[in-house]
Amino acid sequence: MSQTPFPLRTERLTLRFVGEQDVAALTAYRNDPAVAALQDWELPYPREKAAALAERHAGLTDFEPGRGHQIAIELAGELVGDVYIGLHEHGGIADIGYSLIPSAQGRGIAFEAVSALIADLVERLGVHRITAELSKDNGPSIRLLERLGMTFESFSRQSFWWRGAWDDNLYYAMSAEQWRAWRDRPRTPPQIVRLVGITEDNRWRYARVRTHRSQEHFCATVHDSYADALFPGERYGVPLVPVLRGIEADGEPAGFLMYSEAGPYLWRFLIDRSHQGRGIGRRAMTLWLDEMRARGHTEVETSWGQGKGSPEAFHLATGFVPTGEFEDGEALARLTL
Numbered sequence: 001m002s003q004t005p006f007p008l009r010t011e012r013l014t015l016r017f018v019g020e021q022d023v024a025a026l027t028a029y030r031n032d033p034a035v036a037a038l039q040d041w042e043l044p045y046p047r048e049k050a051a052a053l054a055e056r057h058a059g060l061t062d063f064e065p066g067r068g069h070q071i072a073i074e075l076a077g078e079l080v081g082d083v084y085i086g087l088h089e090h091g092g093i094a095d096i097g098y099s100l101i102p103s104a105q106g107r108g109i110a111f112e113a114v115s116a117l118i119a120d121l122v123e124r125l126g127v128h129r130i131t132a133e134l135s136k137d138n139g140p141s142i143r144l145l146e147r148l149g150m151t152f153e154s155f156s157r158q159s160f161w162w163r164g165a166w167d168d169n170l171y172y173a174m175s176a177e178q179w180r181a182w183r184d185r186p187r188t189p190p191q192i193v194r195l196v197g198i199t200e201d202n203r204w205r206y207a208r209v210r211t212h213r214s215q216e217h218f219c220a221t222v223h224d225s226y227a228d229a230l231f232p233g234e235r236y237g238v239p240l241v242p243v244l245r246g247i248e249a250d251g252e253p254a255g256f257l258m259y260s261e262a263g264p265y266l267w268r269f270l271i272d273r274s275h276q277g278r279g280i281g282r283r284a285m286t287l288w289l290d291e292m293r294a295r296g297h298t299e300v301e302t303s304w305g306q307g308k309g310s311p312e313a314f315h316l317a318t319g320f321v322p323t324g325e326f327e328d329g330e331a332l333a334r335l336t337l
Contacts, residue, residue, distance in 0.1 A: 004062040005124065010116045013109065014074040017057040018082060022072055025079040026050040034102045038138045040162060063125065065091040073100070073113045080104035083113055085121070093129045094121050098141075110144055118148065119183075122176045131173040133160070139308055142214050145172045146273070149182030152213035185274045190249035193283040195257070195291070198244040205253050206246040209272045218305045219270045222256050228267075229258065238262045247271065247284045254280050257288060259300075264292055266302035269311070285318050293337045300337065303330035 007016040018026065029035045030045040053070060063069055066089035073081040081100035088094070096118070098110050121127040132150060134141050150172040158166040174182070198206055207222050220228070225244070232240035240260040247255030254275040258268040266288070271281045292300055302320060304311050312331070320333035 005120055006061060008116055008120065010112050012075060013113055013116075015071050015083070015113055015116060016074065017060050018054050018070045018072045019057065020051075020054050022079050023047060023050045023054050026053065026082070029081070029099070029101045032102070035099055038135045038141075039099055040097075042163065063087050063121070065089050071113075071117060073104075073109065075104065075109065080109060081113075083110075083117055085117060087121075087127070091125065092127060093131060094127045096130060096132050097134075098144075105140070111147055114144070114148060118179065122179055126176075128176045129173060130179065131171070134170050134172075135160075135162075136168045136170050139214065142170065142172075143212070143309065146212040146214060148174075149179055150174045151178070182274065186250075186278065189279045189283075190254075192248075192250055193254075193280055193287065194248045195245045195284065195287050196248050198246055202246060202253075206256055209246075209253050209256050209270065211270050211276075212273045214309055215270070215273075217307070218310050219268060222270075225256065225258050225268045232260070235260070235262060235265060240265070240267070242267065245288070247280060249275060249278070249280050254278075255284060257284065259288070263301050264297055266300060269302070281314060282318070289318075289335070289337060298337050299334055301332065301334050303327050303332045305330050 007014050009015070024047075027045060027047045027050040030039075030041060030050065031043065036043055036045070057070060060069070063085060065087050068084060068086040071083040071085060072079055073083065081098065081104055084095070084097040086095035096114060098114055100110050104110075118130055121130070130150065132145055134145075136155065151174060152170065153173050154171040156169040156171070158168060160167045160169040196202070203226070207226070209222050211219060211221075229242040229244060232242050234240055239262065241262055243259055243261060245257045245259075246253055247257060249255075253272070255271040256268065257266065257270075259266045269281070269285070271284075289300065302315060304315060306312070315333060318335065320335045322331050322333045325332045
């Protein structure tokens with residue numbers, strides 16, 4: 001091991017191994033239903049167990065292969081949560097997990113802490129793969145893993161024994177190479193955004209465009225859209241006529257849209273996970289609306305699913321107005337051109 005960075009300090013946090021001073025706080029928040037709801041420890045969580053956890057970290061100054069580590073997240077001198085790092089015996093793979101007290105949630109604290117620890121594992125210790133397992137119902141943690149650059153790898157049905165019952169299990173991971181690519185991805189707005197036709201030559205490049213897995217609940221994959229375009233069906237008794245467009249940003253595939261001439265109806269609209277947050281979606285939407293105006297249309301329609309992560313806010317900001325109607329469980333909206 002190289003020289004330890006602990007305590008590791010970020011912009012707001014101090015990250016250190018848990019100690020005797022944390023026993024009372026650990027016991028309290030591990031018994032808090034808002035924290036423990038989807039965690040893997042048994043309830044109630046006794047003080048003796050927290051004390052034993054702290055004792056196992058006594059004198060520890062760095063990660064050790066073949067064991068688990070509990071890293072305290074300290075904000076302004078207060079313990080607000082912890083991060084689990086399980087380093088495999090060969091030191092090449094690290095499993096991660098995390099928990100936060102309710103008042104610390106939704107503030108980017110877990111992201112800040114876990115980001116710093118992953119960077120240390122990869123850059124200093126040479127860990128080549130990061131993994132995480134969690135319940136399919138743990139939406140906030142799923143979205144955090146995706147923000148970190150991890151990708152969904154598998155879903156195991158009824159495979160995790162949890163508090164007296166079998167639970168479904170999700171598996172996320174990323175290699176060191178993937179982490180570096182995610183860290184170094186473009187973050188600024190591209191110079192040029194274009195809508196391009198999907199052709200024999202570029203169809204597979206655009207098939208690789210991917211949203212986060214958590215967003216697929218609201219928008220089908222490009223592969224599924226290709227299939228739907230083959231069997232479009234009808235809408236309001238009128239056959240759907242699919243038109244497919246790739247969204248190109250500075251020459252690279254960055255998104256995908258599909259619409260039907262009947263309506264016209266914006267059927268699919270997605271931006272690749274690595275290009276989100278660059279303003280590409282807004283510019284691509286403007287290009288499509290301009291195209292619809294140029295073709296003589298005076299109104300367009302779309303629809304969206306409800307829930308956390310829904311594209312509703314984006315479409316509302318674009319100018320779509322909900323009609324109050326629903327279609328296949330999705331809110332229908334129109335925009336006057």
